Amino acid sequence: MRKEEKRIEILKAALKVISGMGFEGAKMEDIAREAGVGKGTIYEYFESKNALLLEMIQYCTKCFQEGLEKTLAEEEDMLGKIRNLSMYGAEFLNAHAVLMNSQIVHQALPKDMETQMKRDWNLIYQTIEDEVRKGIHIQEIRSDIDPEMAVAIIVGGVNQYTFKKLMEDNFTPREIDHTGIAKTILAGLIP
Amino acid sequence: MRKEEKRIEILKAALKVISGMGFEGAKMEDIAREAGVGKGTIYEYFESKNALLLEMIQYCTKCFQEGLEKTLAEEEDMLGKIRNLSMYGAEFLNAHAVLMNSQIVHQALPKDMETQMKRDWNLIYQTIEDEVRKGIHIQEIRSDIDPEMAVAIIVGGVNQYTFKKLMEDNFTPREIDHTGIAKTILAGLIP
């Protein structure tokens, strides 16, 4: 129990430090300091730096996934769900920039992390794909739509817009037009 | 002249090695070997590893930008342009995975790089935004669309789909349904 709590403490510290300095920029010492423990202590809880990062990614995607399911459940229709996805994603991205755009990270990390991250992200995609399929079923979404494509457009579109607004235009998550992006994704671009 | 060529040679080698091993995984020695020069030679052309990476990113975004403009010019209508964007992006991503989604890199690199990268990527966004505005003008795209959102959905959607197909499903760039994703982006998801 006590042990499990400190584990989480270290994972959170790792997330924070990595969000600020990137994967390789994060030194074990920084993480230890942030977690308020000694450098050696981390090794009581995690095999190695890589193991820590790996668990951190899992922890983080699990958190995201759980919050995502809750936020999606709060809304009935597709528009509301995408808007909530955008809002939730923006806050998460704002807090932990590094992880949201996980694609690139693959390359820089050992193979085992890559695999893990693929698995974790597939879960998130799957969650959204389920919503898309439900939408198709109740005819909120066209039946000729490839659900995989729909997920890509929703996730990619929302992410890209959010990222741009947060990082380039220095918006706060609240200032982003989540409804607008959701509507545009749904309605498409043509007349 | 000779000097400029070798510079490019080293940049290409850096791109290749970094694409395979990530930013930190790439050792100067590897890059030198790949470029067919001695370790010290790189320092004749670039101040430091960071400087090399910075220039490499710039070089790469410049290349992407140029190819992008050409590929967009080959098509008349929006559908064709997005399809070409998807195809072109897939091939580029396939060749140099690291750089396509350079957002993440921000975190790991010094501040001056961040600024440069923002500038470079804005150019790419701008190029696509120009196309969107043209599309609005000739009423191919709805006039109530926020061009910035349209760009995000196009770029984000295409990237996300491409990335998924290439990395997760191990498609080759040719096997991806570029027309399908383009149509779906344009037509939207609702009936």
Add this chain to the structure above:
Amino acid sequence: MRKEEKRIEILKAALKVISGMGFEGAKMEDIAREAGVGKGTIYEYFESKNALLLEMIQYCTKCFQEGLEKTLAEEEDMLGKIRNLSMYGAEFLNAHAVLMNSQIVHQALPKDMETQMKRDWNLIYQTIEDEVRKGIHIQEIRSDIDPEMAVAIIVGGVNQYTFKKLMEDNFTPREIDHTGIAKTILAGLIP
């Protein structure tokens, strides 16, 4: 405490190695070996090689200064003081040749070191100047003498002679005629 001791240990090792191989000839690895620690350990105590050298010089001048005050206090009259200065300087020079004539070092070291060294050496000069002033006061030394000149002649003359004897003629510190040089400095060269 333990930490401070090891610091001194490393400083002593640095002094020893540098005395033997010169500033640039001394490699961090040599210093580490001499100190009986690992290469990385030095960096736990000192920022960089230059920082280590700087502190080493300071430590060394401080040691010299302290010993100097003690040895000067042992004698009453000017002749005894100069003789003791000569003896003490010879032993110090014999042990750590590099540092005695630190003037030259100025050139090779960063600006901040230069400042520090000037300050440290001024202290040593000041100590001797104080003795000269006392000597003037009790009319052991002529009142028309510029104390600054007197210091230069005492320090320069003693050093030069000592250096010659030790380095050129391979005398041991004991074999040098310290009384002779002291007498000659005091009495001057003319009839």
Add this chain to the structure above:
Amino acid sequence: MRKEEKRIEILKAALKVISGMGFEGAKMEDIAREAGVGKGTIYEYFESKNALLLEMIQYCTKCFQEGLEKTLAEEEDMLGKIRNLSMYGAEFLNAHAVLMNSQIVHQALPKDMETQMKRDWNLIYQTIEDEVRKGIHIQEIRSDIDPEMAVAIIVGGVNQYTFKKLMEDNFTPREIDHTGIAKTILAGLIP
């Protein structure tokens, strides 16, 4: 002839660069730039960096020696000679700080340089010792004086004073009281 001139050009450049950056701080490239030749060209004239430095020291001490003899010959009595030594030394030191205080350099340089420098400096000491002996002969200097000590006091005293004034107090060579230091050395410190 042409060859010999360029040789001298490089030697002068080496002296200048070394005066500014110290022995190890001086890079071959800097010396080449200062001399207005290519890096490779230096190797047409000198075997190696060490060989260049060695010759530079010799060249420099030869120059000093020649100038010294001339300046000493300009004066009849000991006072004038020491005053001239002080003036000449100050100007030389002002121009080429590194070399005047050659004592310390020994340690940092390879053995062959040390030997050469000892030989060169002995020549300079010898020149002054000759003057001292002459002075003793014509009873300008006391006959019980050890000439070696006299030389040390003259050279050391003058150097130390000059160095202090130039480096610490930022005097120009002209502003130094050369007559004062010469008189004090000769007359001694006691009443």
Add this chain to the structure above:
DNA sequence: AATGAATGAGAATTCATTCAT
């Protein structure tokens, strides 16, 4: 269990020297 001092393998960088032009 917790710590942080110690470590050394490994990386970036420097620079005297070479050699093709």
Add this chain to the structure above:
DNA sequence: GATGAATGAATTCTCATTCAT
């Protein structure tokens, strides 16, 4: 002869990991 681009051995410095306290 002159050059400066190329080189790699040698050096400084980093940081994940270990381990005695």
